[in-house]
Amino acid sequence: MRMFGAVARGLRENAGVTTDALAERVGYSKSLIIKVERGERMPPPMFVEKATELLGGGALLAQAAAHLERRSDFPEWFEPYADLERSAISLYKYDNFVVNGLLQTVDYARALLSDSSALVEADEIERRVEARLARQNLLTRTPLAQLAFLVEESALKRPLGGPDVHKAQLTRLLGIGQLRNVTIQVVATSAEAHAGFDGPMTLIETEARRQFGYLEVQGRSFLLEDRDEVSTLNQRYAMIRSQALSVRESAKVIEQIAGEL
Structure with a gap:
């Protein structure tokens, strides 16, 4: 180095x-x-x-x-985004299938990675779980980053890992939602249509005031830095956020789902 x-x-x-x-x-x-x-x-x-x-x-x-020994805990396709995330001053995420990795409990992350990586050895699963949890330092590190999460109600109802793991995950969401730099909003299933049907997305701003968009699907990722493309994602995210429940209403929905378990 x-x-x-x-x-x-x-x-x-x-x-x-x-x-x-x-x-x-x-x-x-x-x-x-x-x-x-x-x-x-x-x-x-x-x-x-x-x-x-x-x-x-x-x-x-x-x-x-080429002579540097990289010991990344992340897949190669994820590393460029992980580098940006470490220095983020703001992060905006929309997820429609599962709870975002920055918000996951250890058991939820383990269940998710085990189910989606059936051919991966158990010790590798544990390494990936540890790496995912380490990223959660972003929630409370100094200086604080501004973080906003939009999540589909249907994702919150998916009993990943079983009832106990599911309930613990919902309880964690309620706790993280109390952090002053974090907002969590639910996109209700009752919404007939909204701007998120094209899939999950991430918007990120770094210390250098550069803005990026990040898309991920089936083990492939796309890091966008073109201003027009990032602007389009920003507009789409703003539309989804306007169609989501308020922070207070979202917390009530999460409490209701957890109470039914």
Whole structure:
């Protein structure tokens, strides 16, 4: 990491680019750039790609990155998003099948990952569960990030893991909903139509004030940074949010579902 950082810094200085300018162009904070150059932080894959485009040096940066030992707990297709999520200052999510991973209990996450990854070894399932729970640091880390979750009522009624796991998950939602930086809203099944029929989505803003959209389906992901595409997702999210129940009404629905178990 120190060697990579030295190469990155040398290319940046040779190109006459300041850390502020590099941060703005690659979409990461200045503090992250400094830590990468000092060898204190693993460079995100997207940083390597964008820095190469900006700083030149041919394949030098990519070749240096190839010698880094990445020990990611996430699938390769998820890692670029995970990097952005770590530095998010705001995150807006809509889910229509299951409770979002940032809100899951350990038993709910284990049941979900076990059912959806039937051919994966048990120890790998546990590693993925631990990695998912570690991401939940975003809920309470300092400085606080602004987080909003929209979830379909039908997803809240799915008894994933059985009655006890299901009820514990609903109880956790009620607890997280009390955090001052988190809002949880339910999209009622009774709604005849709304703007979320195209599937789940995530909108994310980083420390560098860059906005991204993120879509995921069947082990594939799409990280969007085109302004028009991200704007379209923002408009769609705003429409879904306007059609959802209020925070207070949503809490009552969650309490009702839990009370029936």
